[in-house]
Amino acid sequence: MNHDDHVRLxxxxxxxxxxxGVWADFGAGDGAFTLALAEILGAEAEIHAVDREAGRLxxxxxxxxxxxxxxxxxxxxxxxxxxxxxxxxLPPLDGLVMANALHFQRDKAPVVRRLARYLQxxxxxxxxxxxxxxxxxxxxxxLSYERWERLAESAGLQRVRRIAxxxxxxxxxxxxxxxxREETFPPAAxxxxx
Numbered sequence: 001m002n003h004d005d006h007v008r009l010x011x012x013x014x015x016x017x018x019x020x021g022v023w024a025d026f027g028a029g030d031g032a033f034t035l036a037l038a039e040i041l042g043a044e045a046e047i048h049a050v051d052r053e054a055g056r057l058x059x060x061x062x063x064x065x066x067x068x069x070x071x072x073x074x075x076x077x078x079x080x081x082x083x084x085x086x087x088x089x090l091p092p093l094d095g096l097v098m099a100n101a102l103h104f105q106r107d108k109a110p111v112v113r114r115l116a117r118y119l120q121x122x123x124x125x126x127x128x129x130x131x132x133x134x135x136x137x138x139x140x141x142x143l144s145y146e147r148w149e150r151l152a153e154s155a156g157l158q159r160v161r162r163i164a165x166x167x168x169x170x171x172x173x174x175x176x177x178x179x180x181r182e183e184t185f186p187p188a189a190x191x192x193x194x
Contacts, residue, residue, distance in 0.1 A: 001032075001166060001168075001174075003032070003035060003036065003039075005166055006032050006033050006035070006036035006099075007036040007039055007040060008164060008166070009033075009036070009099075009128050009163075009164045009166055009174065009176040010033065010036050010037060010040060010097060010099075010126060010128075010176065011040060011163075011164070012163030012164055012176065012178065013095075013097075013124055013126035013163050013176060013177075013178035014037060014040045014041065014095060014097070014124070014126060015040075016040060016041075016042075020041075020042075020044040020045060021041060021045055021046070021094035021095065022045070022046045022048075022091055022092070022093050022094050023037055023041060023045060023046070023047050023048070023093060023094060023095045023096060023097065024047070024048040024049070024050060024090060024093050024095075024096045024097070024118065025037055025047065025048070025049050025050065025096070025097045025098075025099070026050045026084040026096060026097070026098045026101060026115060027050070027051060027084060027098060027099070027100070027101025027102075027104075028049035028050055028051045028056070028057070028060055029051055029053075029056050029060070029100075029101075030056050030059045030060055030063070031049065031056075031059065031060030031061075031063050031064060032099075033097050033099040033100075033128065034047060034049050034060055034064065034097075035063060035064065035067060035068075037097055038064060038067070038068045038071055038077075039067075039068075043068060043070040043071050043074065043076070044076075045071070045076065046076045046078070046091075047071070047076065047077050047078070048078045048080060048090055048093075049077065049078070049079050049080065050080040050082065050084045050088065051080075051081065051084075052081065052082060052083045052084075053081070054081040057079045057080075057081055060079070061077065061079060064077055084101070084111075084115070085105070085110075085111050085114065087114075088118070090118050092118070092119070092120040092123075093118045093119050093120060093123055094119075094120060094123055094124070095119070095123055095124035095125070095126065096115060096118065096119065096123070096124070096125055096126065097126045097127075097128070098115065098125070098126070098127050098128070099126075099127070099128035099129075100128060100129065100130075100174075102127065102129060102143065103129055103130060103135065103139045103140065103141050103142040103143065104140065104141065105141060106140075106141050108141070108143065108151055109151060109154065109155060112125075112151055112152065112155040112157075113155045113156065116155055116156055116157055116181055119181040120181070121181055121182070121183045122180055122181060122183060123180065123181045124178060124179075124180060125152070125157055125178070125179045125180070125181065126163075126176065126177070126178055127148060127152075127176070127177050127179075128174055128175070128176045129142060129143055129145075129148065129174065129175060129177075130142040130168065130170070130171040130172070130173070130174060131144050131145050131165070131171075131172060131173045131174065131175045132144055132171050132172055133147060134171075136171075138170075139170075139171060142171065145162050145175045145177060148160070148175075148177055149177075152177075152179040156181065156182055157179035157180060157181060157182070158179065158180050158181075158182050159178075159179060159180045160177060160178070160179040161177065161178055161179075162175050162176070162177050163176050163177060163178050164176040
């Protein structure tokens with residue numbers, strides 16, 4: 001996939017009218033989807049990139065500075081070199097992206113619930129994953145769109161829908177899906193940690 005593919009996959013879940021919003025990319029890696037997020041949201045957005053590998057975040061910052069210097073120089077890109085499965089100190093998010101990261105988690109439900117807590121009521125949860133349930137050593141625990149629907153709903157997300165597909169030579173296809181945090185979903189401070 002290239003940058004245009006990444007933008008296309010996110011576009012249906014990250015509307016251009018979100019400019020100025022606060023978003024996060026969980027499992028950001030080198031920043032392929034962080035760059036796509038920045039292109040859609042524009043320089044007024046605030047983006048939190050979360051990945052446990054500091055070296056990858058440094059490369060992400062370099063790429064972001066080359067393409068979106070105003071965002072980086074304006075202090076609107078925040079790098080978090082931590083494991084996203086642990087509690088994080090983040091502001092309430094308008095949306096989050098999790099692209100090709102959830103397939104590394106065997107037990108996905110607690111992770112999805114934790115991340116959903118960072119969203120403001122009505123906030124957007126955008127996922128990009130391989131559309132299969134059979135993994136391999138590089139993608140150990142993938143989840144098909146059908147499994148994602150059930151998981152998202154059980155984690156308190158609503159209005160789950162597929163927004164894009166992209167062929168993959170590796171495992172058939174990617175899908176992008178959008179879900180929303182329920183309006184009645186209690187904020188993180190009011191929930192027990194899982």
